[in-house]
Structures are given as structure tokens and as C-alpha cells.
Amino acid sequence: MALSPSARPPLADEVTAKLRAMVQSGEWPLHQRIPSEPELMAGLGVSRGTLREGIKALAHSGMLEVRRGDGTYVRATSELSGAARRMYQDHTEQHILEVRLGLDTQAARLAARNATADDVTALRALLTARDQAWSRGDYEAWARADWGFHERVAQASGNPLLHELYLSFGSAFHQDLLKQQRRPGFDGRPREGHDLLADAIEAGDEDAAAATVDRNLNSCAEWLAG
Amino acid sequence: MALSPSARPPLADEVTAKLRAMVQSGEWPLHQRIPSEPELMAGLGVSRGTLREGIKALAHSGMLEVRRGDGTYVRATSELSGAARRMYQDHTEQHILEVRLGLDTQAARLAARNATADDVTALRALLTARDQAWSRGDYEAWARADWGFHERVAQASGNPLLHELYLSFGSAFHQDLLKQQRRPGFDGRPREGHDLLADAIEAGDEDAAAATVDRNLNSCAEWLAG
DNA sequence: CAGACATCAAACGTCTAACCTTTAGAGTGG
DNA sequence: CCACTCTAAAGGTTAGACGTTTGATGTCTG
Secondary structure (H helix, E strand, O other): OOOOOOOOOOHHHHHHHHHHHHHHHHOOOOEEEEOOHHHHHHEEEEHHHHHHHHHHHHHHHHOOEEOOOEEEEOOOOOOHHHHHHHHHHHOOOOHHHHHHHHHHHHHHHHHHHHOOHHHHHHHHHHHHHHHHHHHOOOHHHHHHHHHHHHHHHHOOOOHHHHHHHHHHHHHHHHHHHHHHOOOOOOOOOOOOHHHHHHHHHHHOOOOHHHHHHHHHHHHHHHHOOO | OOOOOHHHHHOOHHHHHHHHHHHHHHOOOOOOEOOHHHHHHHHHHHOOHHHHHHHHHHHHHHOOOEEEEOOEEEOOOOOHHHHHHHHOOOHHHHHHHHHHHHHHHHHHHHHHHHHOHHHHHHHHHHHHHHHHHHOOOHHHHHHHHHHHHHHHHHHHHHOOOHHHHHOHHHHHHHHHHHHHHOOOOOOOOOOOHHHHHHHHHHOOOOOHHHHHHHHHHHHHHHHHHO
């Protein structure tokens, strides 16, 4: 009798889901070590093999990193980032930049449509921080602020999917950013582009926002090629 | 002798890589069942637990589907699709469409820049097939041709990363397409938009190509909202 | 006291072997 | 021809054992 509410989902999948929930809920913070396998076995009431299947699934997707002889650490809060990072290794800088251009342009357009006053305030603050960091030669802070600005634009788009995609590709984008900045003669203070984008977003001018991003990244592409 | 170039990577990871290679190389075609666990154990020379870790990693990413009591089947050729599909469940139709608009627009622009004569020929052929399918009321063929057209544009962009991303999101995009077409009053023959896009690509007019996609999808969005 | 080295315990990596549950398909009887 | 039964195959799960790596502890030496 099929009364059986049975057809129960594989235990290992439940384990995977529970582990993912622990990470996404923040109970296991980023960069921190999670409990050892024996502890989790006891806590979840499953055998080691089952538990390891769950762990490895998340490890493979980049969310966890398992270090032999040491422990297992949280490396990302989303599962896309792992796959995205792996894809990156197979593609050139130019192709990455082209994809980013597509996402960035759309994010800017939507941000112009949907950004709140808080969004605009945050964007302005990040631009100020970016400028100050450059002035005092703090490259790391500069990169963080620059990336923070772009990521905030994606968030201001009001589209969670776009935002998450952007975050997932973020690590790679950010790497490119760092690579750029180390080139001789790079000037990290092109306020024009970023300020214009913030202006367009605040004004709600979608076309201007999109055009600004387009101009910024295209010049960036030329600079890379040159 | 720790010079050891050793520090060999986990065996399970090698297994995962080998399985992925089998799928991506096409040796294990889509929708087909892969060898059983005992066979793979013998073939790869690893224990069942190790093998299962590799399989489950790919299963979790959506590339394989493991059916208890039956076997394991190939469900996708990329690992992004699984994560992408999962993300889809958490987002609305509108947000999906917005992301697609960003990717589609960029694909069209790049296609106008890089498309070969073969690309254009293929695009024209797909449009013809699309039109004919609509005429004879073959919805499935219509959807297939329509999706094929868009996917071919992404391919013609000459950007493998963009193409792969597009393919990864393809299943979900296609689902939306089918949902649309079932609405009463839907006219699947808007040749204008698609033909104009093909024209722009053939002419190498980037701005026109991007504008055409923008117009098409925006009207589509309005139609969905209305 | 500082640094190099030896040692140990903890944690993950892998293997073996068994038993359970589910599934698809062959086989059988109506 | 259909429905039922039965069975072999395949994956699901568990248990225990041993190997390997890593980080930390402790000790010895200069």
C-alpha cells in the first residue's frame, strides 16, 4: 500500500540540505571550520559514508573545502560560485569581461529604475571611500571599495537573481580588478565614470546608466588590449 | 623525501574529473545510463565509497541523476545547469527575464561583431523552420526552432563563456518560452523582431542588434505583465 | 631563552564486506 | 492481452578497520 508516505528522499540528500542550511543561515560562518566528521555523524545520526557524500557534494560545488588531516572549512555561501570559478579557468580575460559587461549593463539599467534613496547614499559613500583609498595608496582598500560599488549597483537593481549571479562571479571579477590595478600607469581615480553612473542611477535615467557602464568597461577592455 | 611532488590530490576528485570528462566528451551521451557502480569500480580501480562520492558530486550539480534500483543517467553536459536550475525555483519570472535580457543583448551585440557567414545561414534556416512550424501548428517544433535561434546567436557571439552560460540557463529559459506560448492569443509569428535581429547581425550593426533584442524582450515582458 | 627536531593525537582518505530497499523486466497465469 | 508475481540488478546505508596528512605539543640542543 502506497500509503507509505515513503518513497523517502535519499538520506544523503537530507544531509546535504542540512549542511547547506547551516552555511547559508550563517551558523557556520565563512572561513570557519565546521564540526569533525565523527561529531556530525553523531549529530545527524548517519553513517560516515552518508555524511561524507553530503559533505563532498558541497565541497565539489565550492561551498566547503575539506583539508585532509585538518578539517572542513566554509569557503562560500552560494553554490554557484564554485562552478563559476571552475568555468573561469577555461576562458580568456576578454570573454570574461564581455560577460561582465552584459551583466553590469543590465544591473545599471535596473538600478536606475529601482534604486532607493538608501542605495544611492551607499553608492556615494563607497565612491568617497574609493577615492580616499587611492589617495593614500591603499590598493587593497581601493579594490574593495571599487568592487563594493559595483556589487551594490547589482543589489540596487532589485533583482535577487542578478545580484546572486553577480556575487557568484564576483571573486573572479575582483581578481581581474586586482590584476588590472597592478599594471604600470593605471590610474584608479577615474571618477568620471563611476560618478556619472551614480548620477544616472539617482536620476533614474536608465539609458544614461547603461551607456555609462558600456563606456567604462569598453575603455577598460581597450586598456587591457593595449 | 618530501620533495615529493606528491601531495597527490584526493582520489575521489580524480574520479569526479574522469566522470565529468566522460560526459563532456560525449562518451556517455545525454539521457543515457552510465555503467553500474560495480563496473565503474573495476574500471577505475577504486572502492565503492570513493566512486560514489564522485558520482554524487556530479549528481548534486545536476549533471547526473541517480535512480535507485535502476541506474545513473546523464542529465546535463554542464555543471552550471544544476545550480542554475535550483536557483530558478527561488526567483520570479520577471527577474529571470531581466537576466536573460542582459545576456541576450550582449550576445546579439557580439554576434553582430563576430558572426560568420555560416552563422548567418544557420540563423536564417532556423527562422524559416520556426515559421513553418507555426504555420502547421507544431508547437513543439516551433519552440525548438525559436530556442535554437537564440542559442545560435549566443554561439555566434564567439564567446564560449557566454554561450555556456546561455546554455546553462537554457532549460529554464525554454520552460518560460513554453509557458508563454500556451497563453491564449499568443502569436508565435512575430517575424519582425527575429528577422531584424538576423539582418542586424548579418550587417554587423551592433547597436541595431542590441536594440532589436531589447525591443523584443521588453515587449515580451509587457505581454507577460498584461 | 630561542630555534630545530621528534612525537602524538586528531581529522580526513580509502578500503572491505555486508545487508536493505527499490526498480525494471522476465515470467506466469488468468 | 492484461494483470500479477517473482527475481535479479542497481543503488542506499551501515559498520569497522587501517592509512596518510596535518597541526600542535613537547623536548632537546645551542
